[in-house]
Amino acid sequence: MTKIIGTTIKEKRHIIIIGAGFASSGEIQSYLSHVVDHFDLAHHIEFKTTVTRSAWSEQESKWLLNTECNGIVNKVRKADVLINAAGILNHYRYPDIPGLDSYRGRLIHTADWDHSVDLAGKRVSVIGAGASAVQVIPQIQPLVKELSVYIRTPSWITSLPDSFEGVDNNPDNPPDYIQRCKSLESYYNKLFPVFYRDSNTQTQKREELELWMRERIADPSLRKNLIPNYELGCRRISPGEPFLQALQKPNVTCVFSPILTYQPEGLETHDGIGISDVIIAATGFDTSFRPRFPLLGRNGVDLRDLWKDDPISYMGLGCAEFPNYLSMLGPNCPVANGSLIGSLEAMADFFVRLLKRVDSFDVATFMPDKGAQEDFNLQVEEFMKGAVWTGNCTSWYKRGKGGRITAVWPGSSLHYREVLEQDRWEDWNWTYRGRRYGIWGKGESAVEKAGGDHSHYLEHGPLLQMSSLA
Template structure:
């Protein structure tokens, strides 16, 4: 797919000429002329910006929306390795696959959906939501599906990223950009379990994240490895059709929602009320989000919230299992929330059914006919399902080479160290959605994606308007953030004695979670701390963007040049640097849209 250009012109001494990436008029100017002409424009006039985004899941789609609706003078290419949008919700189609977050809050904050079929929506329904969002806002023009990014490196002299892209059945091509955004997500690289003899199995071997839709489990002897989020969703659905299911449980885990968040299918009457009842749907969304946003005290070791939750969930699990021996094996001894908490509708009840055999312990090896457990017993199987998760090291799937030839995979060999979960020292103009130490398990996640997108947009906006060359987080800032993060994590249940993908397997540090609540994260990202970044400029003079002495407000036809005259202080910022051009765009002016407070 070709790039979509969003071009503009700006008045230069009364003559409108295209503005190129380097800030000059598009007339083949010399470098000396470029240095002069970059001053010969109104303050904050745009230069063209090229953006490449990796992935068209919830994060990549949001970035496309943000750029389309708040930016001009940009080119955006979103490369998605799958054949459709939706990210993990396009990929994961195993039986029972659903989000373990209530559906009415698993939407963008400004784009509710009133007709969810149930409070825990299926993967296909969630994928449809994101696909419909893309169509509603005309975002497919930016997205190339079936295109996998296979490499990227930073070119210092040109101050740009060179991205290698492999299209379907074609030769790898290069795409150059000013900003590289990684929106591939955390759970995007599934992996087989490291079990001897796994691929000697002669039955049907399938991973939950690479499900074979043609696989018929009716009347089959099925083995299920794993009791994480995927495993607890698969068992109740597979049990209904399989002759027998052997559930291999390698470690206990907390499985149960609170009493008011059990699985519930919405009736037509409820949906109608969500659609037409004044404020009904908004109130429901706020109530659910409030519960999720209140989680953080539960994650503090020894807190009242932790002790209360532990006793409550333990009691509910015992009640559902209704078997003291099984309960002793399945109910964890570690804190609630130390590992990812999952609702798991009907999982515990399924373990007690006649055609299900829960086997607690490790699998020693796999044979052509089944699984052999530690005691030497072989369990004969026709199908083996591995619900064994993903590579959660945060390392990219492809070589990503930053400054001085540093490969990010090697740089993060001992520990993934980020700046606020979204940037990396030595990798300028590179941002990550849901990077290391983002709030993936702290509370509501979609609003965190929005906050990250707005944060990145601030940098892009400044790059366009102030002739910035590069933004690179300082190593000292990254080190200080990591030190502060590690100090707080010592107080949380995530640091206690349980195995979890939240912990880095090499360093043992908590690398997947933010050191605070989701609301804490929103405040941390409310405004960029530019002093934490090494900032370089495209022009010799950092104040070249001040231009020809005219403000953007003055160029607005019949604009209000006295916007600052008021009868009283209404709490508005006197500085109109950004809002003035936003108003100008609404009036049909050629001036381009900035961001500022309109993003927050």
């Protein structure tokens, strides 16, 4: 952890050089730093500080947080409300393959890139064919001597959306810039019907994309193994025509046989041992939603244990029996339902409204009602019966092949925003420090206190013509 805004971006040390139309990690981090500077937020941030434990104190109605800074244990911090905004795609993981200690070459994860390793002229193996591999393989293919790509499950690969030519991409031209942003957001939001398994949109888009991939994969056997046989959208769809092009270069071999074990020389499959100077794991992240530190709610229940097998929450926002605890991007948040940025903003807006209620009514504790949480998850299960995410694929959305969908909202991103705007306070349990309506004070309105229009409720509008009633 370093004194840099956007540590999630900093943790992901990619080799990837992003093309036109996409922001690099450096650009994103620069933007976040600009936001912090613009709103003067830096003095609210404790840098180089790691939370090592958090526990709910029933006696104080507060969260007690243990932290460390550069290995030095800090005093226990207290918080009325704990918001976990640690995210879900930042704790990278290596594949569960035996024999790792026996491998004598270099092992790199795409999210923890070692820039000291020179790949030029090397024999390199990449494990995985998901979003990370789609990005990294086109970048390293021209550099290496030999590239072996181990593919367990193929991904649907698509072209980039239209470039929206004629729309100004300069943020210094606000009207055109906003129009470009709206065009991009609308493009992705309109794709949601593809996620209904039996919809005409699913059938049409799948046929179109299959044809598109067939036209770009020349070898019939490669085509057979690279075009998925599961529903479009069952797992993440990746824009990556350069990826398909790279897989067909003379120095690239696609390996579809399952990896059995690491060997000193490389990776062993049923077809033999692939010699590798460097192995790159493009194998994603720990997506269990479990906190990376002990998080103890009522009666000492650790959220890591509670979510070990099946993470269940209330709308991805909180969890029953964990008072005054909120989460950004919790279980069943809309990570694959359309544009995520708007959903994150909706979460933040909801948290602000909730905290204003806590402050206004002198709330001591709040947490999702267990019954409401159960009903929400029943709705998730019912919705997913007709969604592509329960299809015949291996996906982190369902923690593998046959698990419950834990990472997708039961609806579109636009639907999510509308749901959060409704403020279903009846779905939460509240306790109060004193009189819940003490905020009413002397019973005066804001107008009576500060002055203003004492008959503001009489608005100008269309007048009823009394003569017409005669």
